[in-house]
Amino acid sequence: MPKVNTKLVAWEEVVEWCRKLAEVIEGSGWRPDIIVAIARGGYVPARLLCDFLDIHDLISIQILHWGKAAEITAKAHVKYPYTIDLSEKRVLLVDDIVDTGDSIIVAKEYIENHWKPQEIRVAAMQWISPVAKIKPDYFVDEVKEWIWYQYPWTRAEDTTNFFEKIVSEKKKEGKVEWTFEELVKEFKSWYGIDVGEAYYKLSFNRLLKTGVLKKKCGCKNTYIAV
Ligand code: ADP
Numbered sequence: 001m002p003k004v005n006t007k008l009v010a011w012e013e014v015v016e017w018c019r020k021l022a023e024v025i026e027g028s029g030w031r032p033d034i035i036v037a038i039a040r041g042g043y044v045p046a047r048l049l050c051d052f053l054d055i056h057d058l059i060s061i062q063i064l065h066w067g068k069a070a071e072i073t074a075k076a077h078v079k080y081p082y083t084i085d086l087s088e089k090r091v092l093l094v095d096d097i098v099d100t101g102d103s104i105i106v107a108k109e110y111i112e113n114h115w116k117p118q119e120i121r122v123a124a125m126q127w128i129s130p131v132a133k134i135k136p137d138y139f140v141d142e143v144k145e146w147i148w149y150q151y152p153w154t155r156a157e158d159t160t161n162f163f164e165k166i167v168s169e170k171k172k173e174g175k176v177e178w179t180f181e182e183l184v185k186e187f188k189s190w191y192g193i194d195v196g197e198a199y200y201k202l203s204f205n206r207l208l209k210t211g212v213l214k215k216k217c218g219c220k221n222t223y224i225a226v
Helices: 011-027 043-053 102-114 152-172 180-191 197-209
Strands: 006-008 034-039 058-066 072-078 090-098 119-128 138-143 148-150 213-215 223-225
Touching: 011 043, 011 119, 011 138, 034 043, 034 102, 043 058, 043 090, 043 119, 058 102, 072 102, 090 102, 102 119, 148 152, 152 180, 152 197, 152 223, 180 197, 197 213
Parallel strands: 006 148, 034 058, 034 090, 090 119, 119 138
Antiparallel strands: 058 072, 213 223
């Protein structure tokens, strides 16, 4: 059994979800003038919605919130605050997933107060209803049991963070020596997904670059948790 409930998401699924999301929005009879993507998770869905809804105005707002490997570290806040006039516009605020809802709440409040749109609505592919503090106006899946969606645009980042988590947890149990193959095996068993060799290599190299692991002297394939 995996230790973390994780779903590996394929690019094709994202396209399909966004196509469905566009249908839901269109079906509601409401049409936005402009889409605001929440960076960074909302970028790809927002761009696809522009295509499916034939919207040409797309901007972004960056919200910082989540820390490493699915752990909350900081309060959500606008990273680069700026002001524009959207008083004539109907705004669609887009994110990949509504989990706690904090990013959406902070972005929505900021836009309402500083950009003063005519109206603002929220769309996301997934809505984790038991934990979310806000329900998006438009969504594709209501998720009833918390799960980490491993979206294709965070594959390297998540794999690296998940590797790091494994190394630090195992270190507490006294395991400090690793081979690449061992770590990959552990990853598959903890998360129940397989992201593929290229991502494992890239992420393993990141651990070496950031000093989480270092090569064991005189041993070709053995690494030490620092
Ligand atoms: P929101 O305000 O949209 O609920 P959160 O503040 O909870 O978002 O999380 C911020 C971002 O972290 C999300 O937009 C998403 O990119 C990422 N994220 C949060 N929860 C998950 C999850 N369960 N699976 C994948 N990505 C997630």
